[in-house]
């Protein structure tokens with residue numbers, strides 16, 4: 039069985055690379071901006087086309103009905119977002135769509151694979167930087183085939199923390215997000231950063247470029263691949279309340295070390311977010 043997933047892992051890397059090429063060559067014409075949950079939650083034809091290419095390639099390779107799929111744009115178009123025990127691909131075809139539309143150089147293809155609800159491997163291709171991050175459970179984490187590992191910084195005062203504002207602009211959430219950022223900044227830490235794509239933020243923790251990243255509002259497809267990469271790079275994953283990491287909860291903190299994670303958790307002002315696997319709200 040071990041080797042079986044190795045083939046799927048290797049194939050996922052090639053699919054991510056091909057998807058990244060499609061994103062890079064997407065012409066001006068295709069970057070027709072549409073919106074989803076709000077006027078600042080963007081999607082383009084490229085997101086939809088690239089997701090179809092990824093899922094099509096995987097179905098061609100492994101069989102039409104062999105695996106399940108959770109894709110950001112498929113879910114947006116009404117597909118269920120339920121993680122079963124069946125082998126399941128969890129896909130964000132374009133993580134950082136706003137960056138993509140603006141030409142801000144952080145856009146990632148995120149592909150993860152879970153069996154019996156356990157993440158087996160994750161691939162994040164930062165396609166404008168040409169950085170292929172990958173990790174398979176128990177086999178280490180890599181960037182362009184170089185082994186990567188989290189930072190060894192334990193002193194919060196010597197850390198950089200990634201915090202993102204996401205796409206919700208409701209005053210009560212924005213206030214909590216910025217109040218949390220202010221408290222962390224004034225610990226003080228060396229700095230706050232954010233790439234604008236959760237998958238890339240996860241990889242920045244895994245390479246040791248920053249010490250932690252937390253966010254309430256992300257989706258399973260943003261973080262599933264990065265979760266394996268961080269785990270294999272020696273990092274930790276928790277819920278923002280310090281409890282166990284929950285892929286479908288739409289909130290998490292990832293860090294190089296539990297000391298850093300616990301110090302950040304003290305400052306996070308939590309607000310509710312609807313789970314990815316919540317029953318679809320009938321309007």
Ligand SMILES: O=P(O)(O)OC[C@@]1(O)O[C@H](CO)[C@@H](O)[C@@H]1O
Pocket residue numbers: 080110130132133134135136202203204205234235236237239253255256257260
């Ligand atoms: O809709 P996209 O582009 O796939 O998602 C972009 C995203 O992953 O980056 C932000 C920062 O982490 C998150 O809030 C958001 O989910």
Ligand SMILES: [Mg+2]
Pocket residue numbers: 110130131132133134135
């Ligand atoms: Mg996306």
